[in-house]
Amino acid sequence: MAHTDTKKRILDAAEKLFAQQGFYATSLRMLTKEAGVNLAAVNYHFGSKEELIKAVFGRRMLPLNKMRLERLQNIKDSASAEGRPPDIKEILLAFIEPTFEFRKSGKGAQDFISMISRAFSDPRDTVRKLFLNMVEPVFQLLFELLCEALPSLPKNIVYWRLNFMIGAMAHAMSMSQMCQLIPDGLVLKVDSVSLAEQFVNFVANGLEAPL
Amino acid sequence: MAHTDTKKRILDAAEKLFAQQGFYATSLRMLTKEAGVNLAAVNYHFGSKEELIKAVFGRRMLPLNKMRLERLQNIKDSASAEGRPPDIKEILLAFIEPTFEFRKSGKGAQDFISMISRAFSDPRDTVRKLFLNMVEPVFQLLFELLCEALPSLPKNIVYWRLNFMIGAMAHAMSMSQMCQLIPDGLVLKVDSVSLAEQFVNFVANGLEAPL
């Protein structure tokens, strides 16, 4: 029964190759060879290469976003129930932990994360907008919560700082590939737990900076 | 005499299209049409598309890096002359201001900045390493200075925080293209001066965060 998991084999190979080489540089011929399926299988199952990209995105992003939304909504509910502003580090962890946890779950997940980190600034409208539309609800809620947590800051400043944070996160996530710039004699802990902690530490302080 | 500035016309068009559509998606046919030159002119003047990419990078990066290195070196010298650690905001401004200033200098410069922001995480080794090699000396000196400015922090933590900063900067620089995620009723000041200030404010606080 090599045929029921054909779609999954394609998605896995696409995730891997898209992450390693990008969408453009990955041809359907490499991809189907890596997946061990026929060249025509992609167009048969997904219709086109672009639809395959959408499917690769959606398979991971939908559950990941659902988790983030739930945690953010919980924070919002309990904060408004107790009549206090939400806590910043709590907000950040709700957004970040699912990503870091998922990233630790395997090589495929790691590939996926570096892929979406790049999709954020993809020059092609189709790819970037596809990704942005998926992230938008999370982004909106995150922005809303941060504004409540930082009531003394103008909203447009919160907005910029939120984007600084997103850039820092995207870069940290895709850094495994580009670690050429490591100064001599520097031992890097790649432990994801402490990386998440350090990240929250850094960003929380930045967000709370006085004007 | 439309032939003496052919190289410049190609570089300008390449800078614009590479920034807007990426290296892969920009064909030499679009590029030469945009530049108003013959298709073969690229291979005649630059040898190949990859050499053209190098030239586009180098034309702006070399003077930009030179400026950054000079300012950073000045900070290092005067700090060691006065026997005190360098100031963090001073360091950040030395690195950031040339970029923001250059970015304000025109549309071509703006295109270029979003281009190199993307080159940082380019999936193709050739493009990414080309860029990293150009940035490396600045990165090293920046890291060295930050370690001196933050003597209480372990070096690997300084390293991570430096990378958070770089990610935040790259994202902020390429954000002009992707501003789809703007919440309703939010007025964004795109004034580069205040953006640089806000950026330094954010990053300086993040860098100085307690463990």
Add this chain to the structure above:
DNA sequence: ACTAATTTAAAACAAACGTTTAAATCAAAC
């Protein structure tokens, strides 16, 4: 065992790519 949905194989498709070639054109030196 019949039907319908997959999978494979091999081939071909038009389109676009980077690159190369050879002739035409130009600027300047003699």
Add this chain to the structure above:
DNA sequence: GTTTGATTTAAACGTTTGTTTTAAATTAGT
């Protein structure tokens, strides 16, 4: 004015791309 060398031009090169098509082989479900 002619020659020389650098530049521009138009056309073609060979490859690769995503996609489609053909047919045969395989599988799953009623």
